[in-house]
Amino acid sequence: QTGLTALDQGFVNTAATKSAITYIDGDAGILRYRGYAIEDLAANSTYLETAWLLIHGELPTAVELDHFEDTIRRHTLLHEDLRRFFDALPHNAHPMSVLSSAVGALGTFYQDSLDVHDPEQVEISTIRLLAKLPVIAAYAHKKSLGQAFLYPDNSLSFVDNFLKLNFGNMAEPYVVNPVLSRALERLLILHEDHEQNASTSTVRLVGSTEANIFSSISAGINALYGPLHGGANEAVLTMLKEIKDSGESVERFVERVKNKEDGIRLMGFGHRVYKNFDPRAKLVKESADEVLDALGVRDDLLDIAKELEEVALADDYFIERKLYPNVDFYTGVIYKAMGFPPRMFTVLFAIGRMPGWIAHWREMNEDPATRIGRPQQLYVGPTERAWPRR
Ligand code: SDX
Secondary structure (H helix, E strand, C coil): CCCCCHHHHHHHHCCCCCCCCEEEECCCCEEEECCEEHHHHHHHCCHHHHHHHHHHCCCCCHHHHHHHHHHHHCCCCCCHHHHHHHHHCCCCCCHHHHHHHHHHHHHHHHHHHCCCCCHHHHHHHHHHHHHHHHHHHHHHHHHHHCCCCCCCCCCCCHHHHHHHHHHCECCECCCCCHHHHHHHHHHHHHCCCCCCCHHHHHHHHHHCCCCCHHHHHHHHHHHHHCCCCCCHHHHHHHHHHHHHHHCCCHHHHHHHHHCCHHHCCCCCECCCCCCCCCHHHHHHHHHHHHHHHHHCCCCHHHHHHHHHHHHHCCCHHHHHCCCCECCHHHHHHHHHHHCCCHHHHHHHHHHHHHHHHHHHHHHHHHCCCCCCCCCCCCCCCCCCCCCCCC
16 A cells, blocks of 8 residues: 555545454564464364354353364265266366355255344354365365265364365275374464455455355355465465476576566565564474475475575565565475375365354354445546547
8 A cells, every 4th residue: 555645545444344353463473363373273273173263252162162063073964966066067177166166056055044144044054164165175176086076974073084085085994194184284274364365355245245155255265266365375386396397496586586577476475464474384384394204205396495485585675575475385385295286275275264254254244333345446537528529
């Protein structure tokens, strides 16, 4: 918002959204969900415990968490017609397109419980979205592989069930790797919310029209898909592979970014809010070494990423523009080591972000002051003109 007059700035500020869910201090690199530091949550919590915190505002009691987990486990099955929905899609459909389409379609199976003003219906929709998104995501993955879909295994935890749905098959038992399980749980927690980012703002704006929660979140998934937002984690891996395959030095690539050759950007770098460092990027980078070592995986793309960070952060061009690694810079290397194809990376981001989208939709929906969204504009077009004599 540089260059705006004080009047314009005031004009923009009145449009700020009030929320009690997530706090970010971009200069200090602080991120807190309902007041709890992201570092504490990543180290001590689980995806569903943090989801409860974001949605209800407090950490769940042991009884509440146990009931929440059990309820979600009992809602993982998709209606068979929705499972057949995937047959209509091309095998090479991007999983993010599949995800937004299937989530929008999911709501059509519950037309008797879409009333946005009925707390019980909002609650069961919350459960259905949390329980079924991982299954839809895994089906999108299996569809792209041409492999048979598995059914959920309710004897497993949320994350382990998701891993089995993706990497299990009908021919042999699936053994969960605890390293993968814990690493994925931690990565999902890091993605659960991030205040008024583009996709969450989309969910709130669509929800402000009283559209149902499935339609609102389907819109948010589409916003996340973009390479400047959640799609960046896939774009980072493409960038790293291109540097490796071209044999181009990291220094030369950075020079091309600085010259804005062909409009290229250092994907996974920069952030509208973080002007120092993204605390999530630090935590992901720590995980990258741990996970690859534990899996016995060597990946020179991680070495290229680390060299890129080192070269960029020693260069005034990036420092002056306050461009630091964001959450997307290192995640792809870990997802790749886990066995996910790059087109699934943003889908993993969406599973992470689902609790945040739900929490914001419910906060917006429950606020009596909420009115339909109508972003303001500064008109800079022509003044009135007479219709030309012909
Ligand atoms: C996410 O909002 C959120 O919280 C999002 C997110 C979440 O959790 O929901 O954190 C997740 O989306 C992270 C961001 C992932 N996207 C990328 O990594 C894509 C690469 N990054 C950028 O395109 C960019 O940094 C954005 C989109 C993230 C932020 O864009 P801004 O704030 O609008 O910054 P800008 O485009 O106005 O750039 C300011 C300057 C420009 O240079 P000049 O024109 O002044 O010379 O910085 C340059 C830009 O050219 N710049 C970059 C750059 N990002 C900005 N130059 C090279 N590489 C980059 N990555």
